[in-house]
Amino acid sequence: MSEIWDGLVQAFQLIFTFDSEVMSIAGRSLWISAASCVIATAMCIPLGSVIHFNNFRGKSFLVSTIQTLWSMPTVAVGLLVFLFISRSGPLGMFGLLFSPTAIIIGQVILISPLMLGMVISALKGVDKLVSETAVSLGASRVQKAILVIKEARYAIMSALIMGFGRAISEVGLSLMVGGNIYQYTRTIPTAISLETQKGNIELSIALGIILILIALIINIALHMLQRKKA
Amino acid sequence: MALLRIENLGQAYKDAVILTDINLSLERGEVFALIGPTGSGKTTLMKLIDLLTKPSLGSIYFDEVDVTEAESDRLAARRRMSLVQQKPIVFNMNVYDNVAVGLRWRGVAKNSIREKAEHALDLVGMADYAHRDAKTLSGGETQRIALARALVIQPDLLLLDEPTANLDPNSVSKIEEVIEHVIKEHEISVFMTTHDMVQGQRLSHKVGVLIDGQMLQMGKPDEIFNAPQSKEVAEFVGIDNILAGTIEKKDGELADVKVAGGAISAISGFEKGESVYALIRPEDITLSLARDGGSARNVFGGVINKIITLGSLVHIEVDCGFPLFVVLTARSTIDMGLVVGTQVFISFKATAIKVIRRWS
Ligand SMILES: Nc1ncnc2c1ncn2[C@@H]1O[C@H](COP(=O)(O)OP(=O)(O)OP(=O)(O)O)[C@@H](O)[C@H]1O
Ligand SMILES: [Mg+2]
Numbered sequence: 001m002s003e004i005w006d007g008l009v010q011a012f013q014l015i016f017t018f019d020s021e022v023m024s025i026a027g028r029s030l031w032i033s034a035a036s037c038v039i040a041t042a043m044c045i046p047l048g049s050v051i052h053f054n055n056f057r058g059k060s061f062l063v064s065t066i067q068t069l070w071s072m073p074t075v076a077v078g079l080l081v082f083l084f085i086s087r088s089g090p091l092g093m094f095g096l097l098f099s100p101t102a103i104i105i106g107q108v109i110l111i112s113p114l115m116l117g118m119v120i121s122a123l124k125g126v127d128k129l130v131s132e133t134a135v136s137l138g139a140s141r142v143q144k145a146i147l148v149i150k151e152a153r154y155a156i157m158s159a160l161i162m163g164f165g166r167a168i169s170e171v172g173l174s175l176m177v178g179g180n181i182y183q184y185t186r187t188i189p190t191a192i193s194l195e196t197q198k199g200n201i202e203l204s205i206a207l208g209i210i211l212i213l214i215a216l217i218i219n220i221a222l223h224m225l226q227r228k229k230a
Numbered sequence: 231m232a233l234l235r236i237e238n239l240g241q242a243y244k245d246a247v248i249l250t251d252i253n254l255s256l257e258r259g260e261v262f263a264l265i266g267p268t269g270s271g272k273t274t275l276m277k278l279i280d281l282l283t284k285p286s287l288g289s290i291y292f293d294e295v296d297v298t299e300a301e302s303d304r305l306a307a308r309r310r311m312s313l314v315q316q317k318p319i320v321f322n323m324n325v326y327d328n329v330a331v332g333l334r335w336r337g338v339a340k341n342s343i344r345e346k347a348e349h350a351l352d353l354v355g356m357a358d359y360a361h362r363d364a365k366t367l368s369g370g371e372t373q374r375i376a377l378a379r380a381l382v383i384q385p386d387l388l389l390l391d392e393p394t395a396n397l398d399p400n401s402v403s404k405i406e407e408v409i410e411h412v413i414k415e416h417e418i419s420v421f422m423t424t425h426d427m428v429q430g431q432r433l434s435h436k437v438g439v440l441i442d443g444q445m446l447q448m449g450k451p452d453e454i455f456n457a458p459q460s461k462e463v464a465e466f467v468g469i470d471n472i473l474a475g476t477i478e479k480k481d482g483e484l485a486d487v488k489v490a491g492g493a494i495s496a497i498s499g500f501e502k503g504e505s506v507y508a509l510i511r512p513e514d515i516t517l518s519l520a521r522d523g524g525s526a527r528n529v530f531g532g533v534i535n536k537i538i539t540l541g542s543l544v545h546i547e548v549d550c551g552f553p554l555f556v557v558l559t560a561r562s563t564i565d566m567g568l569v570v571g572t573q574v575f576i577s578f579k580a581t582a583i584k585v586i587r588r589w590s
Contacts, residue, residue, distance in 0.1 A: 127319065129315075129317075129319045130319065130321065132282055133315065133318070133319055133321070134321075135308070136280055136282055136308070136312070136313045136315070137312065137331065137332040137335065137379065137383075138305075138308055138309040138312075138332050138335045138336055139335050140305060143335050147321065150321075150323075151321065151322050
């Protein structure tokens with residue numbers, strides 16, 4: 001019991017003294033996940049729009065496939081990325097394995113289905129009268145799509161935050177393709193799992209608290225967006 | 231050269247036929263009012279004209295270009311017209327942007343947008359609302375913004391789907407005033423739908439009556455209101471007395487129309503033996519307590535069957551062998567002491583009756 005208590009006290013000391021190791025790991029986690037999120041967003045908004053605004057055969061099948069991929073296990077994505085970027089893989093010549101780039105690639109693959117699915121349902125959630133009114137007011141197809149995306153902005157931001165939440169908290173993928181290299185690819189989840197094994201409880205607890213705080217902020221943000229939408 | 235021409239237009243959703251064989255044309259500067267009961271297909275026709283939906287049958291020409299199918303032609307035509315929808319919605323942005331967005335989509339220069347949008351807001355009396363979140367506007371305010379954003383693009387064709395339904399009298403006259411103003415100032419064509427026949431009559435050059443998806447009659451407003459060509463139109467324009475009968479005797483212009491329970495004299499071009507309806511507006515009938523028809527050809531004695539008070543007017547049903555509806559003021563009803571069962575006399579002139587053909 002005292003071990004936990006001591007760990008907790010020391011963890012808060014690490015956080016409030018802005019311990020350089022804690023801050024660098026947390027910072028790395030944040031920027032890697034943020035980068036994944038930005039890239040995934042940049043892909044999912046146009047792609048989701050193309051899917052939403054066009055009618056084609058197999059559309060509903062495609063959308064339900066995307067939804068199935070929401071719960072892709074992180075290690076499965078890790079394995080896939082590993083196979084592609086390891087030295088003998090098809091993308092081996094870029095030497096990406098065990099780099100932040102590798103983690104970002106994996107996270108983008110991991111969260112894209114979730115974000116794509118949420119973008120599509122965000123666009124679907126915009127009243128059909130909005131499209132109709134836009135067309136009536138002389139919008140071209142692209143102008144109409146941009147307007148509908150703008151009208152769906154809160155729901156799309158929710159998608160972005162959900163994607164970020166999943167990216168920052170996953171561990172299996174980062175471990176497999178990032179390698180948990182000190183001061184290079186070590187992120188909050190990988191550090192926690194490693195430091196706990198090494199008996200470095202206070203560092204783990206400190207990082208855990210930060211992760212919980214991030215999760216809390218994400219949830220508050222989501223909640224506020226939901227209220228704004230209504 | 232017509233600005234808008236519609237040929238043999240039909241619309242169906244699945245099995246339900248909504249519009250059948252609509253033909254009409256609208257000249258530049260002409261105002262057309264489409265009237266018809268609820269569910270008759272007015273909004274459906276509006277959306278076809280605004281090129282929001284494609285018809286199942288027929289063609290639409292805008293400025294003599296066939297815009298029935300090709301999307302690029304449809305967009306070009308659509309940008310020259312604007313629609314105020316029956317239940318308009320606003321975008322999730324401020325009032326000014328809602329009005330300006332149509333101009334931006336048309337690539338209008340920035341400084342020109344500002345000037346036009348402000349002018350349009352001014353026109354509908356909403357200049358002070360420019361920075362308000364449009365979603366917070368009331369129904370009547372939303373209606374005005376919808377009108378402003380339709381006018382701001384200076385359309386060649388303005389489409390108004392029930393522009394004043396569900397508004398209080400003040401808002402109605404404000405909107406009508408704006409519509410009349412733009413009709414006069416700019417030579418734009420207007421196609422409007424309305425439940426309000428008085429509005430249709432006052433604002434328009436031409437009226438069409440749409441019933442059950444069919445354009446039953448089209449013509450000058452007073453033609454429609456005074457000379458309906460069918461029972462359905464007569465009913466819709468408020469002619470309460472529609473009596474089925476046959477021409478029994480013909481003497482020059484004067485005809486005796488035999489109806490169930492009596493015969494009435496009317497002016498008619500129909501021949502003896504033909505099946506007709508006799509239409510009599512309630513306000514053309516005189517009701518009195520003594521038999522004093524004056525010069526009226528038709529005088530009947532009868533008993534009051536029913537009295538319905540609607541505001542300051544009273545609708546009275548008199549049984550004189552056949553039922554006839556009469557309208558009186560509440561004042562005279564009281565003065566004459568009319569109650570159900572009162573013996574009265576009914577009179578109307580032969581010229582007050584409109585005789586139309588009755589099919590089958
Ligand atoms: N998308 C649709 N699918 C099926 N039926 C439709 C559709 N749109 C309209 N209808 C039907 O078409 C008929 C005509 O509708 P429309 O809205 O044109 O009537 P309206 O004359 O404008 O009525 P109102 O005066 O109440 O506005 C109605 O019976 C309506 O239910
Ligand atoms: Mg309608």
